[in-house]
Structure formats: structure tokens, C-alpha cells
Amino acid sequence: MKEMAHCQSDVCEVQLNGVSEAMDLLQIDVEAQVVEGRKGRKEATCSRNVMRKQRNWERQVEAKKSKRKEEKQRKKLRRTDGSHCEFTKRTLKAITKERLAEALISGPKLCVDLSMTDSMSDKEISRLAAQLRRLYGSNKKATQPFHLFLTNLEENSRLYNECLRMNEGFLNYMLDITEESCLDLFPSEALVYLTPDADEALETLDFDKVYILGGLVDESIQKKLSLRRARELSVQTARLPINEYMCLIS
Numbered sequence: 001m002k003e004m005a006h007c008q009s010d011v012c013e014v015q016l017n018g019v020s021e022a023m024d025l026l027q028i029d030v031e032a033q034v035v036e037g038r039k040g041r042k043e044a045t046c047s048r049n050v051m052r053k054q055r056n057w058e059r060q061v062e063a064k065k066s067k068r069k070e071e072k073q074r075k076k077l078r079r080t081d082g083s084h085c086e087f088t089k090r091t092l093k094a095i096t097k098e099r100l101a102e103a104l105i106s107g108p109k110l111c112v113d114l115s116m117t118d119s120m121s122d123k124e125i126s127r128l129a130a131q132l133r134r135l136y137g138s139n140k141k142a143t144q145p146f147h148l149f150l151t152n153l154e155e156n157s158r159l160y161n162e163c164l165r166m167n168e169g170f171l172n173y174m175l176d177i178t179e180e181s182c183l184d185l186f187p188s189e190a191l192v193y194l195t196p197d198a199d200e201a202l203e204t205l206d207f208d209k210v211y212i213l214g215g216l217v218d219e220s221i222q223k224k225l226s227l228r229r230a231r232e233l234s235v236q237t238a239r240l241p242i243n244e245y246m247c248l249i250s
Contacts, residue, residue: 096140096141097174099142099143099144099145100139100140100145100174101174103144103145103146103147103174104147104174104175104176105147107144107145107146107147108144108146108147108205108207108211109146109147109149109186109209109210109211110146110147110148110149110210110211110212110213111148111149111150111151111182111185111210111211111212111213112132112135112148112149112150112151112212112213112215113151113152113181113182113193113212113213113214113215113229114128114150114151114152114153114159114215115151115152115181115215115229116214116215116216116225116229117157117158117159117215120216120217120218122158124217124218125158125159125162125217126162126166127217128159128162128215128216128217129159129162129163129165129166129167130166131217132150132163132167132215133163133166133167135148136148136173136175139175147175147176148175148176149175149176149178149182149185150175150176150177150178150215151178151180151181151182151185152178152179152180152181153177153178153179154179155179181233182210182212182233182235183233183235186210188233188234188235190208190209190210191209191210191212191233191235191236192206192209192210192211192212192235192236192237192238193212193214193226193229193230193233193235193236193237193238194211194212194213194214194226194237194238194239194240195214195224195226195227195229195230195237195238195239196226196239196240196242197223197224197226197227197237197239198227198230198237198238198239199237199239200237200238200239201238201239201240201241201243201244202238202239202240202241203241212230212235214226214229
């Protein structure tokens, strides 16, 4: 009989671990009736077991209540997520505009030299207009954007009209568009023309310098055009450290 009672207790223990909340409570009541008639130490031990299982069951119930409450909170947040995204977009737009406005006052300066467009085909002009859009988009996303200048861009020129056609809101870009050259705007000693044919690699940015990019799309690959332009301006040259920090995968 002792062995049978022991087996019944084991069965109760196994069943308790695998049933639902309601069945857990029922199982505890059944075991309480089984041990009710026992005396002395065995009765006290069984009572402690029942109390322990009761506490475990209560903890399980509380945990499930807490889990349901958290799930309700997550669903509520998901329902209101659309308005949060809208607010976030407005906030990000305001932050971007503030950064660009600050860059126009005190940001590092970057000029795009557009004086070489006369030798470009219409297709190359279109590609250059698209590149200017991407440049402006990347600058908008930058944590510390540049003060951008589009120099030597004549009104009603092919590139100007293509920028208007391809780039929505082009005239509202937060940058400076001018028909003047870099030398008309800044002293020559402050200018650094970035060309892939320069000997010296640009390792660090000097905020006292004005960096120049050659606005050129050349599918015929005429060599050293930007280097020749830098020599015409008689300004310092440098190249981006592509070879030092990037490798081509064949």
C-alpha cells in the first residue's frame, strides 16, 4: 500500500507539470484528499507539499496575468504606431533642415566645379544631373553636412535645365548655386581640388580648406581632365584614399 500511495503521489506530480491552469488546481485538491487521512509526520509533509504546489500555482497565474497585460500594451502601441511614425518623420525632417541651415553658416565647404560640361554629351549631362541629386541626398543624411556650392552653373544652360527637369524641388535645395567659379568665391590658397590623378592622398579634413569636386561624367574616359582643370586654377590637389582603404573584388 505504501508503494501504491507513493506511485499515486508521483503520478500527481507528473500530471501537475503538464496540465492547464484549471487542471493544476484540480490536481492539488485531489492530492489533498488522498493525504487527508494520514497522521503525524507524513501528514505534515504532505501538507507542506500541497502548500508548495499551491504557491507555485499562484505564481504561474500571476506570471500569466502579467504576460497578458504586457501583450495588451504591445497591441496598443502597435495600433498607435502610425501616428508615431508620422511624428518621427516630421521631427527628422525638421532636424535635417536645421542641420543644413547650420551648414550654410558654419559647415565645411564643398564646391562642385561644373565648368567642364561643354564637352559632355546630352546623355552625360543627364547622368551628371542625377549625380548632383544623389550628392545632395547624401549630404542631407550626413550627421555633419557640407555647405555645398554648385559653381560655374549658368542659368538656362543644358545642365541647369536638366536639373530642373530631373530633380524635383531643385531650386529649393539648401545649397548655393552660382555662375561664379571657385576662385571668385574663395582665395586660391584655401582651395583643394580632389582628383584621382593627384599624388597626395587626403587622409584628414581641414575645415579651413574648401574642397572641390570636378562635376564631370566622361564615358569616353579622357584622362587627367580634373587634374588639368586644377592646374588651370593653380590650386592644391589631393585624391580620395580609395586605394588605401578599398580593394576591388574580381
